[in-house]
Amino acid sequence: MNTDALPPSGALLTDFYQLTMLQAYFDRGMFAPAVFEFYVRELPPRRNFLVAAGLAQALDFLEGLRFEAAELEWLSHHGAFRPDFVDYLARLRFSGEVHAMPEGTVFFPNEPILRVSAPLPEAQLVESRLINLLHFQTLIASKAVRSVLAAPGRRLVDFGLRRAHGAEAGLLAARAAYLAGFDGTATVLAGARFGIPLYGTMAHSFVQAHDDEAAAFERFAHSLPQNAVLLLDTYDTEAAAEKVVRLAPRLRRAGIRVGGVRIDSGDLAAHARRVRDILDRGGLRDVTIFASSNLDEDQLARLLRDGSPIDGFGVGTRMDVSADAPYLDCAYKLQEYAGRARRKRSEGKASWPGRKQVWRRYDAAGMAAGDAVALEGEAQDGSALIEPVMRGGRRLRPDPPLQAARARLQEQLSRLPSALRSLDEARPYPVEISAGLKRLAQEFDAAAELDQSQNRNHRGESQA
Amino acid sequence: MNTDALPPSGALLTDFYQLTMLQAYFDRGMFAPAVFEFYVRELPPRRNFLVAAGLAQALDFLEGLRFEAAELEWLSHHGAFRPDFVDYLARLRFSGEVHAMPEGTVFFPNEPILRVSAPLPEAQLVESRLINLLHFQTLIASKAVRSVLAAPGRRLVDFGLRRAHGAEAGLLAARAAYLAGFDGTATVLAGARFGIPLYGTMAHSFVQAHDDEAAAFERFAHSLPQNAVLLLDTYDTEAAAEKVVRLAPRLRRAGIRVGGVRIDSGDLAAHARRVRDILDRGGLRDVTIFASSNLDEDQLARLLRDGSPIDGFGVGTRMDVSADAPYLDCAYKLQEYAGRARRKRSEGKASWPGRKQVWRRYDAAGMAAGDAVALEGEAQDGSALIEPVMRGGRRLRPDPPLQAARARLQEQLSRLPSALRSLDEARPYPVEISAGLKRLAQEFDAAAELDQSQNRNHRGESQA
Numbered sequence: 001m002n003t004d005a006l007p008p009s010g011a012l013l014t015d016f017y018q019l020t021m022l023q024a025y026f027d028r029g030m031f032a033p034a035v036f037e038f039y040v041r042e043l044p045p046r047r048n049f050l051v052a053a054g055l056a057q058a059l060d061f062l063e064g065l066r067f068e069a070a071e072l073e074w075l076s077h078h079g080a081f082r083p084d085f086v087d088y089l090a091r092l093r094f095s096g097e098v099h100a101m102p103e104g105t106v107f108f109p110n111e112p113i114l115r116v117s118a119p120l121p122e123a124q125l126v127e128s129r130l131i132n133l134l135h136f137q138t139l140i141a142s143k144a145v146r147s148v149l150a151a152p153g154r155r156l157v158d159f160g161l162r163r164a165h166g167a168e169a170g171l172l173a174a175r176a177a178y179l180a181g182f183d184g185t186a187t188v189l190a191g192a193r194f195g196i197p198l199y200g201t202m203a204h205s206f207v208q209a210h211d212d213e214a215a216a217f218e219r220f221a222h223s224l225p226q227n228a229v230l231l232l233d234t235y236d237t238e239a240a241a242e243k244v245v246r247l248a249p250r251l252r253r254a255g256i257r258v259g260g261v262r263i264d265s266g267d268l269a270a271h272a273r274r275v276r277d278i279l280d281r282g283g284l285r286d287v288t289i290f291a292s293s294n295l296d297e298d299q300l301a302r303l304l305r306d307g308s309p310i311d312g313f314g315v316g317t318r319m320d321v322s323a324d325a326p327y328l329d330c331a332y333k334l335q336e337y338a339g340r341a342r343r344k345r346s347e348g349k350a351s352w353p354g355r356k357q358v359w360r361r362y363d364a365a366g367m368a369a370g371d372a373v374a375l376e377g378e379a380q381d382g383s384a385l386i387e388p389v390m391r392g393g394r395r396l397r398p399d400p401p402l403q404a405a406r407a408r409l410q411e412q413l414s415r416l417p418s419a420l421r422s423l424d425e426a427r428p429y430p431v432e433i434s435a436g437l438k439r440l441a442q443e444f445d446a447a448a449e450l451d452q453s454q455n456r457n458h459r460g461e462s463q464a
Numbered sequence: 465m466n467t468d469a470l471p472p473s474g475a476l477l478t479d480f481y482q483l484t485m486l487q488a489y490f491d492r493g494m495f496a497p498a499v500f501e502f503y504v505r506e507l508p509p510r511r512n513f514l515v516a517a518g519l520a521q522a523l524d525f526l527e528g529l530r531f532e533a534a535e536l537e538w539l540s541h542h543g544a545f546r547p548d549f550v551d552y553l554a555r556l557r558f559s560g561e562v563h564a565m566p567e568g569t570v571f572f573p574n575e576p577i578l579r580v581s582a583p584l585p586e587a588q589l590v591e592s593r594l595i596n597l598l599h600f601q602t603l604i605a606s607k608a609v610r611s612v613l614a615a616p617g618r619r620l621v622d623f624g625l626r627r628a629h630g631a632e633a634g635l636l637a638a639r640a641a642y643l644a645g646f647d648g649t650a651t652v653l654a655g656a657r658f659g660i661p662l663y664g665t666m667a668h669s670f671v672q673a674h675d676d677e678a679a680a681f682e683r684f685a686h687s688l689p690q691n692a693v694l695l696l697d698t699y700d701t702e703a704a705a706e707k708v709v710r711l712a713p714r715l716r717r718a719g720i721r722v723g724g725v726r727i728d729s730g731d732l733a734a735h736a737r738r739v740r741d742i743l744d745r746g747g748l749r750d751v752t753i754f755a756s757s758n759l760d761e762d763q764l765a766r767l768l769r770d771g772s773p774i775d776g777f778g779v780g781t782r783m784d785v786s787a788d789a790p791y792l793d794c795a796y797k798l799q800e801y802a803g804r805a806r807r808k809r810s811e812g813k814a815s816w817p818g819r820k821q822v823w824r825r826y827d828a829a830g831m832a833a834g835d836a837v838a839l840e841g842e843a844q845d846g847s848a849l850i851e852p853v854m855r856g857g858r859r860l861r862p863d864p865p866l867q868a869a870r871a872r873l874q875e876q877l878s879r880l881p882s883a884l885r886s887l888d889e890a891r892p893y894p895v896e897i898s899a900g901l902k903r904l905a906q907e908f909d910a911a912a913e914l915d916q917s918q919n920r921n922h923r924g925e926s927q928a
Contacts, residue, residue, distance in 0.1 A: 009472075014625075015623075017664035020687060024686070034669075131627065132626050161596060162592050163596070164629065165785070166597075168472065168630030169632070187477070189476040189477045192470050205500070205797065208798045209584055209806070223491050233810045234808055235912055264813075294793075318791075326787050326790040330627070337673045342673070344698055346668065346728065346730070
């Protein structure tokens with residue numbers, strides 16, 4: 001068969017065990033309602049909070065979930081799946097409910113940001129791709145916001161497509177960075193898809209392809225008459241800045257304005273000071289300086305602490321792969337099945353049972369003072385962060401614009417204790433487990449212990 | 465317009481500056497042949513070599529490159545692009561040549577693994593996505609091979625989809641891991657697309673959804689009668705192993721064979737020893753033990769050094785994001801335009817000019833003894849690693865099967881000095897720059913110095 005017909009992010013983009021488990025559920029008619037929650041177990045090093053992102057893509061995935069003809073054909077030839085089960089998959093749609101924190105919400109470990117309530121096979125099947133979508137944008141938004149906090153008032157542009165992990169990573173990293181407060185991206189498709197402002201400068205190859213650097217600058221400026229950003233470091237950064245100064249009057253007479261210059265190698269602080277000086281002496285005070293070159297939030301903070309005259313930054317690879325913490329310890333766990341709470345008790349990976357709500361309390365000054373993870377319906381102080389977003393497999397309302405998620409995050413940041421907004425690790429924000437949740441977990445564990453001791457008696461032996 | 469019609473990995477998945485530079489090239493008729501090369505500048509920490517991967521996807525991208533109607537429409541409304549240029553883009557196809565190292569080739573810093581020769585705008589436009597494709601699979605194959613070296617003879621399965629960075633990353637990480645010597649993947653689409661063997665066990669949720677763990681095991685085994693792998697650690701690992709022992713006779717009478725068990729938390733070595741003992745005492749010597757839980761090559765090496773009775777490993781997140789080194793310092797640089805060598809001289813990022821070949825010498829025992837990076841056509845000892853793969857925008861031959869790339873890598877590994885096959889950093893493998901290449905770089909630099917001194921005279925000042 002033609003496997004090119006298989007959609008790259010369709011229903012087969014899942015783990016094999018989801019399908020074998022589904023067949024077992026199908027065989028035994030286990031279609032009762034299940035509740036799964038997605039949460040992060042702990043913060044990576046040097047993160048004081050996380051930013052919820054990726055909900056829009058997760059809901060797209062759930063609404064569009066179906067096995068296409070080519071996928072069903074592949075499954076029926078694979079060998080592990082019986083025809084009646086493949087017929088069931090052909091009819092399968094996501095018919096459940098979703099509750100979630102809106103994108104742009106600040107959250108903490110053990111706080112679910114998404115809950116799926118659906119017949120067990122549906123809720124199970126979607127696990128792999130749901131985690132894949134929520135994990136990545138949350139990871140990147142939580143990384144990108146650190147650059148936003150490190151460089152207030154500076155222009156920040158995502159430059160990371162080329163070394164992002166594949167096509168979707170490049171596209172969605174641009175989205176997550178914009179949600180986190182970046183000004184825009186260089187990734188054209190992200191501009192076209194999500195309305196994110198596009199920025200770009202020029203590459204070294206453009207300069208190299210010309211025999212003369214000044215001629216390269218002039219041609220590029222003519223092609224982008226209002227906003228050309230000229231790249232200075234192909235050969236000699238300061239010499240190139242001098243060329244820009246000599247070129248500017250002629251361009252001005254042609255009605256062309258050089259928007260800025262970019263420095264992409266060497267000691268960025270030193271180059272920026274010298275280039276600023278050359279530009280200023282040459283009457284180009286309004287030409288901005290843009291810096292790039294394997295930057296991250298720590299370097300932004302250092303450059304700005306030193307007073308470097310840099311107006312904007314291209315932040316690429318290290319943000320788009322979240323280089324210092326390239327994954328989150330997250331999970332999508334069954335918390336309830338057929339009306340009964342469920343709990344995984346694996347060592348170091350135990351989960352809190354039941355369906356939950358997260359509450360945030362504010363102090364008199366309006367600053368976030370602590371969260372509580374509680375059972376749904378359990379009375380708590382503060383504002384509830386999780387809301388219904390999907391019912392019967394359809395969104396309850398159109399997604400808020402990306403701008404709204406962006407604004408939500410900025411509002412939440414402004415109410416976050418300032419220590420948490422630092423790049424360094426702060427004292428953890430208090431997240432309390434409610435009395436009701438603790439009680440449910442204890443009840444569950446007591447029942448499990450009883451079950452195990454019965455097992456031991458059954459074996460006629462006792463184990464440590 | 466409906467931006468959902470924009471293909472997720474189409475021609476707009478590029479950096480904005482590629483399009484503005486293309487417009488400048490178009491304006492000035494700069495269509496002469498350009499040569500770009502893709503290479504890695506330096507090895508990440510604890511890598512002794514890299515594995516070339518991603519060529520098949522890169523060639524797919526080049527053969528399929530075209531702006532679709534929806535993309536052209538978006539471009540013409542953007543504002544930065546003139547109608548005559550958009551018309552040019554509508555006709556644009558990749559018509560060039562590609563030379564490359566076959567997938568599965570071991571390579572080192574400064575060795576190009578792919579060369580594009582094409583009219584300048586074509587060779588320029590493809591930069592962002594070509595890097596995006598080559599970088600990721602090379603990154604993952606170079607990470608995955610370390611698990612293969614650490615765990616010879618053990619079954620290795622990619623488990624990383626859920627925390628890979630998006631859909632394409634999950635799919636292509638499975639491919640790169642298989643190329644590197646993994647036995648298979650859990651990612652169904654990778655099995656369907658690339659013919660990679662699929663493996664899977666069961667999830668904690670399956671056990672949790674049953675009121676009784678033993679009943680969950682029995683049901684799962686019935687649904688996968690020849691190869692069920694039962695997950696032991698949802699509640700108590702050893703207690704679950706005892707349940708498997710008690711269950712096995714009944715399953716055997718029903719013609720069902722338990723293939724293996726999986727341990728996914730706690731002290732894997734200790735659990736594996738106790739579980740092996742329980743299984744052996746219960747007559748289940750042929751039931752294999754499979755381990756997972758945030759594993760990487762270092763943990764595999766440690767577990768096996770300790771003699772843990774583990775037959776196979778699920779390696780996920782840390783491999784699929786290459787957690788200890790989540791990106792490579794790679795570049796795609798212009799080396800020649802209109803018949804003249806070009807060189808970027810940026811501080812710390814200078815490139816070697818001209819079109820190159822990489823040669824590998826072998827000693828009398830057939831072991832790799834050193835590489836040379838030379839100008840194409842410059843006589844060298846050894847075997848040439850770069851070969852023509854595309855001409856006139858079309859592949860010269862069908863891609864070799866993924867199995868062939870996998871075999872090529874194993875052959876190359878067997879000829880690599882053993883220190884390089886260690887997980888620890890070894891003395892660097894010798895890579896020599898040829899006399900011809902050094903001469904060309906000197907000539908280029910001398911001409912550039914001359915040009916700069918003329919500039920300085922022109923400014924009537926002297927700079928340090």
